[in-house]
Amino acid sequence: MAHSHSVADLRVEDSGRPMIISLTVAVLVIAAAAVAAMALLWPAADDVPRGLDPYSAEGVTRVDAEVTAVDAVECGGGSVGPDNTPTLDGACGQITATTADGETAEMTLDPARFSAGIDAGDSITVLRIQPEGQTESFEFLDFQRGAPLAALTAIFAISVVLIARWRGLFAILGIGVTLLALTQFVLPAILAGESPLLVAIVGSTVIMIAVLYLAHGVSVRTTSALFGTLFGVAITASIGVLGTDLSNITGVGSEDDRLLLGTVPALDLSQVAAATMVIAGLGVLNDVTVTQASAVWEMRGFQPTASRRTVFASAMRIGRDHIASSVYTLVFAYAGSAMTVLLLVSAYQQNLAMVATTEEIGQEVVRTLVGAIGLVLAVPVTTLIAVWMVPDGIPEEAESNDAGPGYAGRRVAAPDHG
Structure with a gap:
């Protein structure tokens, strides 16, 4: 009798021992390289500039x-x-x-x-x-x-844990890892004069390795999402540098930027702008890569006899919808955060196309476009990686022999390993 099962039936062992060993070695090498780079870039406390707190004057x-x-x-x-x-x-x-x-x-x-x-x-x-x-x-x-911020944080954490359970708890731990990496490594290292883009790439790599495996567990599927995410980080960094250079983004677009430059004169705010493009896109990038990896595994679970080409095509149909919604997410996120500036532009009755080329708005436009390009390109790459890693399904001959004549040709899912 044929059985219908979900992606949960595709165990790690189904990917084959050689692949598991190869992926483990690859992830360990990447993690070791990222941690070593973080150690080399980690600034000494005395190397981090300390500006004078305007509210700490005498008296x-x-x-x-x-x-x-x-x-x-x-x-x-x-x-x-x-x-x-x-x-x-x-x-x-x-x-x-x-x-x-x-x-x-x-x-x-x-x-x-x-x-x-x-x-x-x-x-x-x-x-x-x-x-x-x-x-x-x-x-x-x-x-x-x-008090109100603490209450909202508690409500958020409780809601996530109640609904997502252990996975939600580990996701919250991932947020803690992210904040720790940003406040203890990324920000101090940039202030200490290290390359902002290099620091952002190293920090993002460490964050993604920790967050993905914490939130989604150690599996081949998570590893495929990780590789797709790292590709997205690399492509976002490359396009960010190019976009910043071609658009002449100086990074000095607001009063806060000028204050920062006055506090740390040696800081290259143009590179900082490129670095922020990498970090700002991590959330949405992680979202699309995990979704694509999960889509591939689900497609394989429900279509075990389908070819890898078919699985790729099915997952990409999901990916195209996700691309569309994610691009909107990036635009809406900026529109919401910059609502005051946009209202002022509207009140001044200025031409939006002209305002979009100013330093303050142009920097955000470039950041949004670079992030969107990175996540768009990450979707097919992640899907390809996941399709290559996902285990094979049941051959059609084995399916027919196991199911009997009455089930020949019917679609079944992965065999039950439980």
Whole structure:
């Protein structure tokens, strides 16, 4: 009697021992090379530039406080600021708060911040300014967001674990590995003067090896997704360098970029821009490669007698749909993050095509296009790799003999190994 099974029946052993050994060696070599490169690029603490914290000047301290009173006051603000830049015209906010030390802090908020909303009972952080020999004063710094952010993080983690179970838990661990690699290696190494693009490639390789095997388990299928992802990283890095050079992207597109360059004068922000293209595309790239590898294994599970060409064609039909949705994802992600800039462009009634060529917007356009090209090319490559690695199905003759005359020619899935 014929049985119908899913991809779960395709065990690692079905790929053949020689292939398993070859893939294991290949992954270990790549991992060892990436870790060795990370060790060589790892900066000493003294090599990482340390800029002066603007809020750590002598006599300046940060203090937690709670708003006790909010009053609107006229502050004589105009509608035009320095360099003829428009500013919000309206009332200022007179804020009274009680600090954690029991002090009464009074401060004034400009119309823009005041109109954004602040109420009695809000938890805020203020600057206590008291230079030696002078009377203390207070300035509003920001709202305290630790508690709500922690609550959202907890809800996210619990939801992922409840629905995805162990795989979700390991995916969260993968996020931890990613943050650790970025904060402890990638960012310090770039600040220390190492090649931003090389650091991004090495860091991305280590992150992807750890994240993929943590979230999806050690298997031939995961390995095929890893190879596809590494190809995507390589092609994204190459096109990123080319796109940055041809578009004359300098990396100096905002006030933050200028502040960073002032803090680390030797930093090549053009290379940093190319490096961000590699890191920014990792999430979507990982998504499409894992999906394509899974699609190939599912196709083989449900069509064990199909040729590899047929499996490739079937998986690519899924891949084309995924490409379309992923490209939209990249565009929507940028549109959402740059909504303020886009609204300002619209308010100024500027030509969108002209604005797209400016440094600030052009950098994001190049980043989006480079990421999209990388993931588009990664889909067929990952599919080819997965089709090459996926185990063979049951030959048609064996299927017919096993199933009996009544089942000849019918499609069955992989044999039951359980």
